[in-house]
Amino acid sequence: MKTKLNELLGVISTALESDPVQGARMLIEPLSPAEAARVLESLPNSLRLPFWSQVEVDKKGEVLLEVHDDLRRHLINHTDEDTLFITLSAMQMDELADLEEDLPIPVVNAMVQAMDSQRRQRFALVKQYPDDTAGGLMDADATAVRGDVTLKAVLRYLRRARVREGALPEHLDSLMVVDRNNRLVGVLPLSALVSYDVDTTVSEVMVQGETSVTPLKPSAEVARIFEDQDLLSAPVVDDQGRLLGRITVDDVIDVMRDQADREILGRAGLDKHPDLFAPVVGSSVRRALWLGINLVTAFIAAWVIGLFEASIEQVVALAILMPVVASMGGVAGTQTLTLVTRGIALDQVGRSNLWRLVGHELTIGGINGLFWSLVVTAVAFYWFGDYQLGLVFGAAMLAVILTGAAAGTLIPLALKQVGVDPALAGGVVLTTATDAIGFFSFLGLATLILL
Structure with missing residues (x-):
């Protein structure tokens, strides 16, 4: 399409x-x-x-x-x-x-x-x-029936509703069953409606204990419930169990799409729903803010480099190899950041498993760091003919990959704790950490060992 x-x-x-x-x-x-x-x-x-x-x-x-x-x-x-x-x-x-x-x-x-x-x-x-709650998503025109009526009466009711409204509600896969006080007591799947004898009562074939949600439940949690339980629709009830409406899968798909768009676009500082042909001035102002934030982080990395200006002047190879250190740290950190941010969104990360997760990511970072530090040590020695430079390069590579693993785990958790969306700000903070620590470790070791 x-x-x-x-x-x-x-x-x-x-x-x-x-x-x-x-x-x-x-x-x-x-x-x-x-x-x-x-x-x-x-x-x-x-x-x-x-x-x-x-x-x-x-x-x-x-x-x-x-x-x-x-x-x-x-x-x-x-x-x-x-x-x-x-x-x-x-x-x-x-x-x-x-x-x-x-x-x-x-x-x-x-x-x-x-x-x-x-x-x-x-x-x-x-x-x-x-809008971002179950109540904002629900359709208040939920089709409800009583448990003491027959399936024949339900079919007649649906035919009349179709004539009266011109069509049945969209994505109608089940009917809500309520008591005299409009309290939800069960759900009647349409499959049961058309497969049992018409003289059977609703209470005999309805499904009890079906998942329901309260109107103030965040839409992201509603989407997760639909995903986990493979729902096509779900009733919305108040604190007393009274039926308010129903949510259907098409509404949930919109929520999931908005969440994905928000995360992807937010990392670049763009609006949730960017306009390809938005007014130039307004778009320039919105993007300028994000560019300014990135400029500040770039100056922090530049300041760290400036601390070792004399070392770079004496060993030109340092300037050649610096981008490699920063790049590897950024990639390692982004891998962990993406994994942890997703885990936070799915409520998979909390106090009970936080430090185990940190240890797990540091272990992965240590294994990759050792492997690639050996590789870059050999490359630097072959390229520049200086084994000390190779050792410095390899040690800095190990340090920056471990930094990326630690920062990628802890930064999104810290941002969430202070009320900042990790999907929006995590990348900027991570880049600052890996660049600054990567340059500092590389240039600092070079100053101590080579000069």
């Missing part, structure tokens, strides 16, 4: 440039909302509004959910209120709640007024929870 969209992007761009009003409509129509959003984000600013004007009205709301925040607000600001009302009317409660802050107040008021009392209550329920 990636290749198809890349090829389609050029065709759509040409069509929009030749006819901004109708030129790409036939090309846009077959696209899913996610594909349309991806094309939108790939187009230059001048073609985005012409593309948006040719997206079908009933698809616009889903596209708004997929694009990044700045582009979403831009598109909403250039869409008339009547069109917004039409495209948003059929959306689920959790989706409406995600868009509400960016919508014009008259549109929000009109939508709320058009809802029946039940949907209005559900909308108010979803709105009160942050």
Whole structure:
């Protein structure tokens, strides 16, 4: 699909440039909302509004959910209120709640007024929870039945719901079973609904003890539960066990994707949802901050080198070999940092196994350090014909790889302790540590032994 969209992007761009009003409509129509959003984000600013004007009205709301925040607000600001009302009317409660802050107040008021009392209550329920919690993810339109009714009655209820709503809820794999007080008592899989005798009661075939989540549980933990237990959906209940809604796997996939994007882009100091064609000035300012942080760390490494300026002037080989020391320390540290950061995200690292993990990584670092220190000692001796330089180079290599292993383990844990995301800041701190200690050990040993 990636290749198809890349090829389609050029065709759509040409069509929009030749006819901004109708030129790409036939090309846009077959696209899913996610594909349309991806094309939108790939187009230059001048073609985005012409593309948006040719997206079908009933698809616009889903596209708004997929694009990044700045582009979403831009598109909403250039869409008339009547069109917004039409495209948003059929959306689920959790989706409406995600868009509400960016919508014009008259549109929000009109939508709320058009809802029946039940949907209005559900909308108010979803709105009160942050986006990064189970409550923010859930769909309040959870389909629930009582345990004392027959499967025949459930089938009749679903048929009526389909006629009334036009379709059943998305990703419906099970029905929630509640008591008279709306407390969750079990789950009725659709497989049981269609495979047992229709005169069987729900309580006889429902599954009890199914996993449920509370509305304030962080979305990252919800995603982990879905992954660990291979869930397609899960009920959301309050502290008294009353059913509030359900979360489906498509919402969880979005959470996982956002987490991956955040980690990858955060390491480069970029926004969670970067815009390929974001305004130049704003992008420059955001990137300048990260460049400034890296500049400071580079000056720290340069300061360490400056302490041994006289040694470098006398032994030119030191300047040639320094980048090798820094590079090996950085790679060794990054390997450990990545492993530990992932472990923290999955709650696999804590006080109970911290020092064992440190010892494990130092052991790996020691083995690799000894091996590669022997290799670089031989290379330096062969290259420069100086066995003392080779020994210094090898000792510094061992020291910097061990430093990378220790720093890669301890830095993300320390950052988490002070409330800083290791995925964002870990790389910068690690580079500073390995560069500074690597240069200091290499140049310091060279000064003591060679001069």
